[in-house]
Amino acid sequence: MQRAVRCAVLGLGRQGYCHAENIAHRIKDAELTAVADIGPDVAQKTAAQLGAKRWTTRAEDLILADEVDAVIVATPTDTHAALAIAAAKAGKALFLEKPLSLDMDEARRAMDAVRSAGIPCQLGFMRRFDPAYAHARRRIAAGDIGRPLYIKAISRDPAAPPADYLAASGGIFKDQSIHDYDLARFLMGDEVTEVTGMGSILVSEDVERYGDVDQALTFLRFASGAAGDVEAYRNCFYGYDIRTEILGSEGTFAISGLQQHGVTLLRSRRSSFEIVPGFLERFEDAYRLEMQAFVDCVIQGTEPSVGALDGCRALEIATAAQLSLERRSPVALERECARA
Numbered sequence: 001m002q003r004a005v006r007c008a009v010l011g012l013g014r015q016g017y018c019h020a021e022n023i024a025h026r027i028k029d030a031e032l033t034a035v036a037d038i039g040p041d042v043a044q045k046t047a048a049q050l051g052a053k054r055w056t057t058r059a060e061d062l063i064l065a066d067e068v069d070a071v072i073v074a075t076p077t078d079t080h081a082a083l084a085i086a087a088a089k090a091g092k093a094l095f096l097e098k099p100l101s102l103d104m105d106e107a108r109r110a111m112d113a114v115r116s117a118g119i120p121c122q123l124g125f126m127r128r129f130d131p132a133y134a135h136a137r138r139r140i141a142a143g144d145i146g147r148p149l150y151i152k153a154i155s156r157d158p159a160a161p162p163a164d165y166l167a168a169s170g171g172i173f174k175d176q177s178i179h180d181y182d183l184a185r186f187l188m189g190d191e192v193t194e195v196t197g198m199g200s201i202l203v204s205e206d207v208e209r210y211g212d213v214d215q216a217l218t219f220l221r222f223a224s225g226a227a228g229d230v231e232a233y234r235n236c237f238y239g240y241d242i243r244t245e246i247l248g249s250e251g252t253f254a255i256s257g258l259q260q261h262g263v264t265l266l267r268s269r270r271s272s273f274e275i276v277p278g279f280l281e282r283f284e285d286a287y288r289l290e291m292q293a294f295v296d297c298v299i300q301g302t303e304p305s306v307g308a309l310d311g312c313r314a315l316e317i318a319t320a321a322q323l324s325l326e327r328r329s330p331v332a333l334e335r336e337c338a339r340a
């Protein structure tokens with residue numbers, strides 16, 4: 001019988017703790033062997049809480065550890081590519097949070113490293129595993145809405161992240177809209193060829209110091225002639241609002257997960273429901289399903305359905321959006337990764 005995949009989670013903040021908890025309790029054929037965080041208290045506490053045998057403040061030590069088969073990287077974004085390259089050198093299976101990197105050259109180096117090492121590599125684009133998005137993708141691929149013509153995506157976060165997160169995030173296009181760029185490619189089954197990025201500072205004046213905005217819009221043109229727009233906002237006071245619409249020549253899919261618990265209260269000529277508070281609640285199933293898919297690939301020796309190339313392509317769109325915002329004009333994609 002195949003033994004469980006021995007996993008190490010690197011970075012134990014909001015996202016890393018979620019992955020560690022899933023691996024410890026909900027993922028079949030996986031065990032949480034070790035955890036790392038530069039904060040010794042959080043590393044030690046998480047190991048004790050979730051039953052990991054080993055904890056450390058040095059992520060690199062776990063990448064090299066014999067008792068680890070797979071590393072799950074959920075450290076700040078500016079560390080991703082270096083840790084991915086280290087995992088490739090060590091021959092460890094890799095689950096890497098988005099984005100792959102903040103820099104296209106570095107992203108390509110990381111992609112080349114994982115490819116030449118032949119390790120399984122999955123990017124943390126969990127929305128692909130959300131049951132609603134996965135269903136829409138299957139139906140679109142089966143031709144149920146005819147030819148996909150336009151995608152409209154809205155991603156509004158309930159509150160801007162803390163300053164230290166923003167400083168390493170790479171800005172709203174690479175950090176937040178990147179989920180929608182990946183979804184756009186996934187749902188439309190098409191590649192983006194030109195990008196126009198716009199943005200404003202509406203609430204979080206402090207984002208200016210990182211060359212960032214707290215509200216952004218990206219207009220996308222696709223190779224097929226289809227188009228789309230991606231809206232991102234950091235300070236959505238009413239909750240976590242993720243909506244997507246794919247307009248086809250014979251039908252439209254509209255996906256929303258705004259409603260918490262699926263319960264609506266009806267009163268006299270009035271109805272109300274609770275709004276989902278954040279990404280961990282909205283994508284709870286998706287985080288579990290993406291990790292199970294990764295572990296299944298490691299066991300079966302198959303390639304994950306979303307990998308480093310997808311990470312590169314989404315980053316290419318985000319990089320072009322940032323450039324477009326700065327230049328105030330559309331930017332054609334060099335499509336260097338698209339040819340990879």
Ligand SMILES: NC(=O)c1ccc[n+]([C@@H]2O[C@H](COP(=O)([O-])OP(=O)(O)OC[C@H]3O[C@@H](n4cnc5c(N)ncnc54)[C@H](O)[C@@H]3O)[C@@H](O)[C@H]2O)c1
Pocket residue numbers: 010011012013014015016036037038039042057058059074075076077079097098099124125126165175279
């Ligand atoms: N897929 C998603 O939906 C999603 C959601 C949130 C965050 N993320 C991504 O996950 C990553 C982490 O985001 P977060 O919100 O969890 O951040 P966070 O700030 O909550 O957590 C980061 C953690 O990493 C630790 N850390 C920092 N440097 C480290 C290092 N070199 N080695 C080990 N630990 C280190 C920090 O101490 C902290 O505990 C980011 O790249 C982000 O883009 C993805």
